[in-house]
Amino acid sequence: MRALTYHGVESLAYETVADPVIRAPGDAIVRVEAAGVCGSDLHVYHGREVPDAGTVMGHELAGEVVETGPAAGDLRPGDRVVAPFTTSCGGCFYCRSGLTARCERGELFGWVEGGRGLHGAQAESVRVPLAASTLVRVPESVPAEQALLAGDVLATGFYGAERAGAGPGAVVAVVGCGAVGLCAAIAARELGAERVFALDPVAERRALAERFGAEGLDPGAGPSATDSRGGGRPGDGDEAAGGGAGAGEPGGAAIEAVREATGGRGADAVIEAVGTPAATQLAVALARPGGTIAALGVHHEAVLALSPAEAYDKNLTYRAGRCPARHYLPRLLELLAAGRIDPAPLISHRLPLAEGVAAYALFAARRGGCTKAVLLP
Numbered sequence: 001m002r003a004l005t006y007h008g009v010e011s012l013a014y015e016t017v018a019d020p021v022i023r024a025p026g027d028a029i030v031r032v033e034a035a036g037v038c039g040s041d042l043h044v045y046h047g048r049e050v051p052d053a054g055t056v057m058g059h060e061l062a063g064e065v066v067e068t069g070p071a072a073g074d075l076r077p078g079d080r081v082v083a084p085f086t087t088s089c090g091g092c093f094y095c096r097s098g099l100t101a102r103c104e105r106g107e108l109f110g111w112v113e114g115g116r117g118l119h120g121a122q123a124e125s126v127r128v129p130l131a132a133s134t135l136v137r138v139p140e141s142v143p144a145e146q147a148l149l150a151g152d153v154l155a156t157g158f159y160g161a162e163r164a165g166a167g168p169g170a171v172v173a174v175v176g177c178g179a180v181g182l183c184a185a186i187a188a189r190e191l192g193a194e195r196v197f198a199l200d201p202v203a204e205r206r207a208l209a210e211r212f213g214a215e216g217l218d219p220g221a222g223p224s225a226t227d228s229r230g231g232g233r234p235g236d237g238d239e240a241a242g243g244g245a246g247a248g249e250p251g252g253a254a255i256e257a258v259r260e261a262t263g264g265r266g267a268d269a270v271i272e273a274v275g276t277p278a279a280t281q282l283a284v285a286l287a288r289p290g291g292t293i294a295a296l297g298v299h300h301e302a303v304l305a306l307s308p309a310e311a312y313d314k315n316l317t318y319r320a321g322r323c324p325a326r327h328y329l330p331r332l333l334e335l336l337a338a339g340r341i342d343p344a345p346l347i348s349h350r351l352p353l354a355e356g357v358a359a360y361a362l363f364a365a366r367r368g369g370c371t372k373a374v375l376l377p
Contacts, residue, residue, distance in 0.1 A: 002377070068131065084152070171269070287316055
């Protein structure tokens, strides 16, 4: 089959690799209909995380079951399915408690190291271990690309919104309006937040956030936090980075706008969807005393840009970690099938799998307003 494979820093190949085969009784083989390029894929692309050369990339997939092992439950060839970005057994302590991302037997799609691991979904087909407890059937009315979003960025957005406390009456600030941040804005509105502020230096992303019911703010310095001329290059995470705090400082105007909307307090819930020290500092400045920050961005710095004194002095709660996407999938597919939410507008590019190398370059540079790229084998 054809697949997109890793060969070094910013070095991918579209090449022929071995077809996946059933290796364990609980496996299934899925023909991939749609595979996403995620912001966290860029950590591999830029060399911050290094799998084996030849690893098939990608951890977002929706498709059709074509073969099953004898212990794959009631899955059958022809079933339309979506997978979360990690497999899960459904029976261990973590799975039973809803933390499926930390399953004792789980594996991450697209990560092979030292010859061990699981190849990814940016391919014509993919092997799915623990298929009965990992895969979820997709309702007929839900397109593959929307199911794909539910398996990663949409689930992550809901996870962050819930962890931050984005419930009825809450004022929420989302730092970064890439795919995860936009999904967090969708989630906050669905969960009943009174107001949702979405911060990003890129005007097109703020406009998209406003389509989802948020109020766009430019985290750049200046007198107007909503100036449509805002620019800047996003960071290498899934979202765009903000800045620090204070009048005249990066983020200052946006912070003042949030405080003005809350009687001077700040946001009840802050969702940090960037993964940089500057984004953490901005999240801290946005949060009210007693507020909660949910960090969704993948951080690689050695020391968190939130000091114990800052957390103490503002009585902050800081929550972080990988989203248990499998736990969220049934609920999100129901919302999609009912038409309650429609995340499809955040997909900016749909390309053939054969153009996957170019898709990564496009996404990494954020050219052409690229928010989310989906590959179609």
